[in-house]
Amino acid sequence: MKIVHVASELFPYVKTGGLADAVAALAGALADRGHEVAVYLPGYRVVLEHKDAAGAERTHRLKVEQGTDFLSGEVRVFSPRPGVTVHLVCREEFFDRRGAYGNGERDYEDNAERFIFFSKAVVESLRLAEAGADIVHCHDWQASLVPVLLRQAERRHGVTLALKTVFTIHNIAYQGVFPSRTFARTNLPEEVNQIDGIEYYSQINLMKGGILFADRVTTVSPRYAQEIQTPEFGCGLDGVVQTRADDLVGLINGVDSAIWNPATDELLPARYSPQNMAGKKVCRTELLKRCGFGAGFKGPVFGVVARLAAQKGIDLILANRDFFQSNDVRLVILGSGERRLEDEVRAFVREAPAKVHFSPRLDEAMSHLIEAGCDFFLMPSVFEPCGLNQMYSQVYGTVPVASRVGGLVDTVIDADEDPIRGTGLMCEPTTSGLLDALQRALALFADAPRHAQVQQRGMARDFSWKAAAEAYDRLYLESL
Ligand code: ADP
Numbered sequence: 041m042k043i044v045h046v047a048s049e050l051f052p053y054v055k056t057g058g059l060a061d062a063v064a065a066l067a068g069a070l071a072d073r074g075h076e077v078a079v080y081l082p083g084y085r086v087v088l089e090h091k092d093a094a095g096a097e098r099t100h101r102l103k104v105e106q107g108t109d110f111l112s113g114e115v116r117v118f119s120p121r122p123g124v125t126v127h128l129v130c131r132e133e134f135f136d137r138r139g140a141y142g143n144g145e146r147d148y149e150d151n152a153e154r155f156i157f158f159s160k161a162v163v164e165s166l167r168l169a170e171a172g173a174d175i176v177h178c179h180d181w182q183a184s185l186v187p188v189l190l191r192q193a194e195r196r197h198g199v200t201l202a203l204k205t206v207f208t209i210h211n212i213a214y215q216g217v218f219p220s221r222t223f224a225r226t227n228l229p230e231e232v233n234q235i236d237g238i239e240y241y242s243q244i245n246l247m248k249g250g251i252l253f254a255d256r257v258t259t260v261s262p263r264y265a266q267e268i269q270t271p272e273f274g275c276g277l278d279g280v281v282q283t284r285a286d287d288l289v290g291l292i293n294g295v296d297s298a299i300w301n302p303a304t305d306e307l308l309p310a311r312y313s314p315q316n317m318a319g320k321k322v323c324r325t326e327l328l329k330r331c332g333f334g335a336g337f338k339g340p341v342f343g344v345v346a347r348l349a350a351q352k353g354i355d356l357i358l359a360n361r362d363f364f365q366s367n368d369v370r371l372v373i374l375g376s377g378e379r380r381l382e383d384e385v386r387a388f389v390r391e392a393p394a395k396v397h398f399s400p401r402l403d404e405a406m407s408h409l410i411e412a413g414c415d416f417f418l419m420p421s422v423f424e425p426c427g428l429n430q431m432y433s434q435v436y437g438t439v440p441v442a443s444r445v446g447g448l449v450d451t452v453i454d455a456d457e458d459p460i461r462g463t464g465l466m467c468e469p470t471t472s473g474l475l476d477a478l479q480r481a482l483a484l485f486a487d488a489p490r491h492a493q494v495q496q497r498g499m500a501r502d503f504s505w506k507a508a509a510e511a512y513d514r515l516y517l518e519s520l
């Protein structure tokens with residue numbers, strides 16, 4: 041099949057979260073299955089500066105109608121691996137900036153303009169290439185207008201650009217909601233600006249377009265597929281999602297073992313495997329040193345790697361300060377994001393500098409060292425569509441402490457509830473729920489043989505993308 045992915049992030053070129061990992065790994069796994077895969081991505085500055093993109097070839101210039109303007113852009117292509125091409129939609133005005141979505145303080149004010157342009161340029165590029173795709177698979181709100189625009193362009197030009205479209209919700213909390221006047225920039229017919237289109241409480245909601253107009257809708261775990269049909273997790277779109285319940289499926293992401301595998305991970309000071317865990321100790325010692333803790337520390341080390349957003353339950357960790365103060369433990373936090381959370385984590389470090397370490401930045405190597413060097417990985421998310429770190433930590437023999445939401449439920453088994461199969465510790469996403477799991481973590485750590493068993497079971501799990509890619513493949517075929 042000819043499969044086109046449209047996304048706003050792609051590892052290793054631009055990443056703010058799991059979307060980048062998921063799209064890159066899925067594209068690669070589909071190529072491994074013999075498909076021809078093209079990924080459309082905005083030509084951000086960071087991407088153009090990447091060595092792989094240096095030799096990108098311009099395939100065409102294009103002009104898109106946006107409101108009353110005609111905006112020009114160009115598409116550049118390179119191939120990061122056999123079977124996959126990356127198509128960069130370039131326009132300096134929109135994408136030659138430091139961040140993908142904002143300047144670190146807040147989102148760019150013209151994000152609607154930027155991603156409407158991106159979506160239109162993708163459709164125009166598919167038209168100019170005159171090579172119809174079997175599947176056009178769009179990810180999250182930044183690409184969610186593509187299914188709508190594509191059918192519109194097909195009618196207008198009398199061509200077939202895609203046999204079927206798929207829209208994946210990676211996180212329904214981010215919907216691309218903009219003032220109603222923005223609608224004019226889509227040049228879509230007024231009928232799309234209605235309640236059964238992208239109109240949303242006198243504004244427009246781009247994600248709604250993807251949910252309503254794609255042939256199939258997916259999200260990134262079975263549990264989240266259920267949750268987003270409820271008011272508690274649907275973020276106002278639960279009713280809309282319900283209308284597509286028959287076409288909705290939750291497919292869990294996988295782990296890209298070329299990047300996340302402790303036996304081959306070049307970002308670690310030492311490698312290890314279930315048969316020989318000595319390297320994990322080396323990683324732990326290195327992590328303790330890096331954090332300025334004594335390398336000889338013998339107690340449990342807890343780690344966090346996360347976007348600092350309310351979603352990730354950082355507030356629950358902070359509300360459990362006393363636990364970290366009163367027990368002989370260490371806590372390492374790597375993350376950047378919301379200013380409020382960064383400030384509060386900093387304040388926590390000032391209270392307990394000998395026990396808590398905070399790296400307020402994006403740091404790929406450090407994220408691997410934390411996964412490898414910790415004993416427990418904390419992920420008390422308030423909601424979690426899929427979550428990747430709880431899978432990475434199991435693969436790295438680090439026991440996840442995760443809340444009972446979304447993809448965490450589908451990927452972690454509580455070791456106290458299921459002593460035979462358990463791979464982690466689950467909690468309710470509340471302060472007391474987390475405290476209970478933290479205390480159970482202490483008990484597990486104190487029981488070395490049982491701790492080792494739980495680690496080994498996590499490491500033995502198969503989270504490979506093979507299964508996930510097969511599931512997408514089946515979905516594509518079914519829809520065709
Ligand atoms: P989300 O996509 O909601 O942020 P996921 O668990 O799916 O959550 O994916 C997060 C990804 O981003 C993981 O690969 C994680 O290692 C990475 N990540 C998050 N914060 C950082 C950071 N500060 N430095 C490096 N990697 C990070």
Ligand code: GLC
Pocket residue numbers: 057058059062210211260293424425426427428447
């Ligand atoms: C989103 C979700 C996360 C998921 C990732 C990749 O960022 O927050 O749970 O793992 O997308 O699908």
